[in-house]
Amino acid sequence: xxxxxxxxxxxxxxxxxxxxxxxxxxxxxxxxxxxxxxxxxxxxxxxxxxxxxxxxxxxxxxxxxxxxxxxxxxxxxxxxxxxxxxxxxxxxxxxxxxxxxxxxxxxxxxxxxxxxxxxxxxxxxxxxxxxxxxxxxxxxxxxxxxxxxxxxxxxxxxxxxxxxxxxxxxxxxxxxxxxxxxxxxxxxxxxxxxxxxxxxxxxxxxxxxxxxxxxxxxxxxx
Amino acid sequence: xxxxxxxxxxxxxxxxxxxxxxxxxxxxxxxxxxxxxxxxxxxxxxxxxxxxxxxxxxxxxxxxxxxxxxxxxxxxxxxxxxxxxxxxxxxxxxxxxxxxxxxxxxxxxxxxxxxxxxxxxxxxxxxxxxxxxxxxxxxxxxxxxxxxxxxxxxxxxxxxxxxxxxxxxxxxxxxxxxxxxxxxxxxxxxxxxxxxxxxxxxxxxxxxxxxxxxxxxxxxxxxxxxxxxxxxxxxxxxxxxxxxxxxxxxxxxxxxxxxxxxxxxxxxxxxxxxxxxxxxxxx
Numbered sequence: 461x462x463x464x465x466x467x468x469x470x471x472x473x474x475x476x477x478x479x480x481x482x483x484x485x486x487x488x489x490x491x492x493x494x495x496x497x498x499x500x501x502x503x504x505x506x507x508x509x510x511x512x513x514x515x516x517x518x519x520x521x522x523x524x525x526x527x528x529x530x531x532x533x534x535x536x537x538x539x540x541x542x543x544x545x546x547x548x549x550x551x552x553x554x555x556x557x558x559x560x561x562x563x564x565x566x567x568x569x570x571x572x573x574x575x576x577x578x579x580x581x582x583x584x585x586x587x588x589x590x591x592x593x594x595x596x597x598x599x600x601x602x603x604x605x606x607x608x609x610x611x612x613x614x615x616x617x618x619x620x621x622x623x624x625x626x627x628x629x630x631x632x633x634x635x636x637x638x639x640x641x642x643x644x645x646x647x648x649x650x651x652x653x654x655x656x657x658x659x660x661x662x663x664x665x666x667x668x669x670x671x672x673x674x675x676x677x678x679x680x681x682x
Numbered sequence: 683x684x685x686x687x688x689x690x691x692x693x694x695x696x697x698x699x700x701x702x703x704x705x706x707x708x709x710x711x712x713x714x715x716x717x718x719x720x721x722x723x724x725x726x727x728x729x730x731x732x733x734x735x736x737x738x739x740x741x742x743x744x745x746x747x748x749x750x751x752x753x754x755x756x757x758x759x760x761x762x763x764x765x766x767x768x769x770x771x772x773x774x775x776x777x778x779x780x781x782x783x784x785x786x787x788x789x790x791x792x793x794x795x796x797x798x799x800x801x802x803x804x805x806x807x808x809x810x811x812x813x814x815x816x817x818x819x820x821x822x823x824x825x826x827x828x829x830x831x832x833x834x835x836x837x838x839x840x841x842x843x844x845x846x847x848x849x850x851x852x853x854x855x856x857x858x859x860x861x862x863x864x865x866x867x868x869x870x871x872x873x874x875x876x877x878x879x880x881x882x883x884x885x886x887x888x889x890x891x892x893x894x895x896x897x898x899x900x901x902x903x904x905x906x907x908x909x910x911x912x913x914x915x916x917x918x919x920x921x922x923x924x925x926x927x928x929x930x931x932x933x934x935x936x937x938x939x940x941x942x943x944x945x946x947x948x949x950x951x952x953x954x955x956x957x958x959x960x961x962x963x964x965x
Contacts, residue, residue: 514949516901518908519942522928526935617816621905625928635817636909639824647824655812 464634465649472623472630476615478546479553483611484604486554487561491569491600492592505562512559518621521552525625549626553618557611561604569600598672605668609661616654707958713951720767728761732918741934751936753927759937763944766918771948773834773912773919774900780838781899782892785845786881792846793853794876804850807843815840819906828911830919837902841895848891852884859883890960897952904945920944 494505528534528548535548572578573596581591616631623632631650638646670677720727729749736756744751750759792803810818815837822836856862857880865875906912907921915922920941927938 510950510953511946514897514946514953516905516942516945516949518905519924519945522924522931522938522942525928526931526939530932530935613812613814617814620816620820621908624909635820636911639820639909639911640828642824642827644821644824647821651813651817651821654814654817655809658812658814 464646465631465653468629468631468634469653471628472616472619472632475546475549475553475623475628475630476612476619478550479557479615479619480608480611482550483554483557483615484561486558487565487604488597490558490562491565492597494566505566509559509563512556513563515556516621517552517556517618518625520555521549521622521625524548524552545626545628549619549622549628552622552625553615556618557615561607561611564603564607565600568603569596572596572599601672602669605665605672608665609658612661613654613658616657703958703961706954707962710951710955710958714955717767717771717948717951720764721771724764724768728758728764730758730761732762732765733757733916741930743934744936750940751934753923753934753937754930759923759940762918762923763920763941766920766923766941767944769830769913769917769919770900770904770907770921770945773830773903774837774896774948776831776834777837777841777899777903778892778896780835781841781845781895782888784838784842786849786884786888788842788846789849789851789884790853790876790880792850793857793880794872800850803846807846810843813840816902816905819902820911823906823911830913833903833906833912836906837899841899844895845888845891848887849884852887853880856880856883890956893952893959894956895952897949897956900948900952901945904941 490505490509494501525548535544578591578596581595586594619630620632620635622628623630624636635647635650637643638650734757736752738756739748739752740754740756742748742752742756748758748760750763752758753762788803788807792800795803813821818840819833819836822839823832826832826835853876862875862879865879870878903912904919904921904924907919908925910925913919913922915926923941924938927934927936927941930937
């Protein structure tokens, strides 16, 4: 069983991690482009975010397959052959996650942009981009860091379904076979591994806080 | 349930009820009424029976005779979706009901019980929440077997800690209220003031979370059926239709795309209802 799980966990982790990275990047771009912009832009993006959250990854996968594999023939429809086979499943997982992250990050960013220190930095001649990179984006990243463990957990869970849609090898196939044959030890093992990933991600997030937020460094020393 | 719960947890009560939220509430209530009508009288809305084969019109694309096209056996996709709501929506509703009832029990026990009981229950929900919901549901299915009811139980069990924590927090706040203190001083037994005073005041936020959660429970149920753990193929359940339709994705996209769209619409309605109720309760 150990050998079985060891050989199947890598494709799943690869998928979940790349989806986490792409999801965070998408959310960052969406946040930076739209925070504090006109009402129309913001209404548009929040509609998009709500839609992204409502779409189940497994159906997004089917949609992407239908458009990009069967109609445009840009990407392979089955299996996991290199990077091109990873693109569509990653997007299927990343887009819904980016909707959640963007909602949270934009809320935080807009809250921070009303603070006096932002006005003061602007008055000193700090450009909008410089302000974003040096000051405000850190604030927006905090809630995203808090959610990272939840994000990874959701991604591992979602990966099981997306793997089925794309016929990718991985924990998904192992798990579904085990559940159908009521092979409880294998299922428990996978679930415990997932919980372990959650705990590790949470610990990592905790150690990342002081790196992102200077104020937390001060309080922990005091 | 996961995505919407996270959004619920992090949402700050910064907005007030505006005219927009009233309109949203009206629209979502109407949409819910329509879904209830679909559940009760599918025959009124569906032009065909869900299981009538028509070998002469297999794989016809969406048209005015078959709004959403036909599948590999010539069955009308739209009619199957309408009848399928009975399976998909009901499974989500049952799952949420299980989570609400069990979660309220857990939360109230923690809030009303001793400090030790509270601490124990809260650590238990911590552990519970560390498992991704889909995987926890899969573990439950491995233990109790496959089928619609089993899926509802599995998704319900996976969602219990979220309701438990919410109910506990609300109950603790209410327990400090003067009318509860008064009841305690008057010698009213714990189970009685919990049922008569605490529970009714905890209701609001639970209704909000439940209406947000129902949509994702429906999506999760369809996902588990897609894996082949729910009802078996002739059933017009949306996840089963997705799985069947995926086989023919290369030449008939409508068979798999529309069941997913139905899930998205239902999730959106449940999110809209939850958000507008939330905005109202924060007024």
